[in-house]
Each structure stands twice: as C-alpha cells, then as structure tokens.
Amino acid sequence: MASQARSYGEGLGRGANSVLGKARLILEAFEMDDMDLSLSELSRRTGVSKASVHRLAQELLEWGMLERSGQEYRLGMRAFELGSRVPRFRILRDAARPFMESLHFASKEAVHLAVRDGREVLYLEKIASGPEAAKPSRIAGRMPLHCTSSGKVLLAYAPASVVEDILSGELTRLTPSSTVAPGLLLEQLKKVRANGYALEQEEVVQGYCSVSVPIHSSGGILLGALGIAAPTFRADVPKLAQALIATSSRLSRSTLLN
CATH class of the missing domain: 1.10.10.10 (Winged helix-like DNA-binding domain superfamily/Winged helix DNA-binding domain)
Structure with a gap:
C-alpha cells in the first residue's frame, strides 16, 4: 500500500x-x-x-x-x-518443488514454500489449482509472521532476538481469529517446537487454515517452511502434519540442499 x-x-x-x-x-x-x-x-x-x-x-x-x-x-x-538468480532461494525452490508436487497430488490442497525476510514471510513457491490458487499466499507475496503457520514455524526456530523484535511491534489483526497477544504467540511457538509443526485456523482468511513444518539442512540449519493450506471444513490437521513432516524429512536429505 x-x-x-x-x-x-x-x-x-x-x-x-x-x-x-x-x-x-x-x-x-x-x-x-x-x-x-x-x-x-x-x-x-x-x-x-x-x-x-x-x-x-x-x-x-x-x-x-x-x-x-x-x-x-x-x-x-x-x-x-x-x-530468480538469488542462489539461496533458487536452490531451495528447485529442491523443494518435486516434493511439493507430490504433496499437492496426494492432498489436493495448496502447498507453499516460504522463508523469513525481516518481519515477514516471503513465499518462494506455491502449487495449487482451482479456487485455492488465489487463497491467500502468492509467489513473491508477503504475509505477517505472527499469524501464518509458515511464519510461526520460522519464528519458533529463529533466534530469540527475532522473536523479541516481532513482539516489540504491533501484531496486525487480519481476521477476528488472528493471534495478536504476545503471550499467546509465545505459547504457540513453544507448541510448534514440541509438536514439530504449526497450525493457524482462520487467522489469515476466514474459512481457511494452514499447517506448516520447518525445513532444515542435514546440518540442522533452518532453511524455510513447507506448508499446506486448505478449507477448514475438510482439513485433517493430523494427517496433513504427518505428510508434511515426512516430506520435510526427505527434502532435508536432498542432495541439492547438502
């Protein structure tokens, strides 16, 4: 704007x-x-x-x-x-795309790849079809860290200084369900680290939810977040989380990332 x-x-x-x-x-x-x-x-x-x-x-x-x-x-x-020439992003996107295509084929839902850029989520890739293609992430688009599942994952594994920076600013409310309380966000980040995935329900777009997991290199370096967005009424969160965790594990072992 x-x-x-x-x-x-x-x-x-x-x-x-x-x-x-x-x-x-x-x-x-x-x-x-x-x-x-x-x-x-x-x-x-x-x-x-x-x-x-x-x-x-x-x-x-x-x-x-x-x-x-x-x-x-x-x-x-x-x-x-x-x-498109930025090496770090290009390598991650190229390595992730085949895995994202398999996830999309299996789930029939929108699959996205994201990284943190400052105080925002930056979407590097998205695979979707039908109405879900426009809801709500877009390639090269940006969203807040605090109320997206990708952002919560990236925050959960980010340095403490990054989390402190986010909490010190205004947490924008995109929908009535958006997380805007610092204490609640901290609890959610603890849950992400405990469960291995993040969930947001109607925090970005009403009627939609998303699940995301971290992507680490074989050396444990956080590279990005892999997520699935779906209409809330049909989202099987445990099943989506399980598929994402398994896919992220395989992706982390990809020769392109190591």
Whole structure:
C-alpha cells in the first residue's frame, strides 16, 4: 500500500534522497496486486517529485527493471530475472518443488514454500489449482509472521532476538481469529517446537487454515517452511502434519540442499 511504500523512504533516511534511494522507492512502490502505475501514482507513493520519477523511470526502462504500458509503468522482466538468480532461494525452490508436487497430488490442497525476510514471510513457491490458487499466499507475496503457520514455524526456530523484535511491534489483526497477544504467540511457538509443526485456523482468511513444518539442512540449519493450506471444513490437521513432516524429512536429505 502507499503507506508501506512511504515507510521504505523513512527507513532509508538520508539515502532516500540519493539517486539509488529514489530508484529503490520507485521499484518498491509496486504492490502485489499492481499491474500498471501512472507517473502521478508513483510520485504519490514514493514522495518523489514527478520530474524525478520521470527521469529515473526512463533509466529503469532502459535497464529493463520497468516496462511501459501506454502512459503507465509496470515492473519489467529484468526485475524477475534478477530475483530468480538469488542462489539461496533458487536452490531451495528447485529442491523443494518435486516434493511439493507430490504433496499437492496426494492432498489436493495448496502447498507453499516460504522463508523469513525481516518481519515477514516471503513465499518462494506455491502449487495449487482451482479456487485455492488465489487463497491467500502468492509467489513473491508477503504475509505477517505472527499469524501464518509458515511464519510461526520460522519464528519458533529463529533466534530469540527475532522473536523479541516481532513482539516489540504491533501484531496486525487480519481476521477476528488472528493471534495478536504476545503471550499467546509465545505459547504457540513453544507448541510448534514440541509438536514439530504449526497450525493457524482462520487467522489469515476466514474459512481457511494452514499447517506448516520447518525445513532444515542435514546440518540442522533452518532453511524455510513447507506448508499446506486448505478449507477448514475438510482439513485433517493430523494427517496433513504427518505428510508434511515426512516430506520435510526427505527434502532435508536432498542432495541439492547438502
């Protein structure tokens, strides 16, 4: 959202006034549901003057980071290409995808792969079909750590400083069922470590729940989270958790990750 785009500028401090800082603001102004943004909208979201946005947009167009659609702009293929080159994420995604396909075939539910990026869950891959394909995670999409099953898994095995950072901020309520009490979240994280999986029920989207498990390397390093999302009425949580734990164990032994 626009407020999020502006907050990036605040985080950059004086760097937001540099050429690179302004270019970053322009690129990060695009949200998940955005296709095309006008020059005026980019200026509004970034707080950068129209003249500067126009000048920098021309350079980003030449680089391929942006593309033109009539009088509007959209993210270019170069942005996708560079993102796909990140070795850590690419290796994890490539290793996990065959296992995710098997899980999806067996469960007929949406399967997703996620990592922690700062205070958020970043989804690297998703395999789904039908209406579930759009609910609620998306590839390259972000969600809060505290109310998603993937996020709870990633928090449960994260350093204490990460958990403290999350608890020190506002825990956003996405639905009436979202976990927003720090004490309750801490209890849930203990349960995750005890059971080996995390569960959220209608905390992100009403009518849906998800189960996630950690993915560790053979050396015990946390690599990400593997999860299944399903309509609450048909979700067999113990069965989904068992399938996920078994799959994660096999994935952890994959030669691609070791």
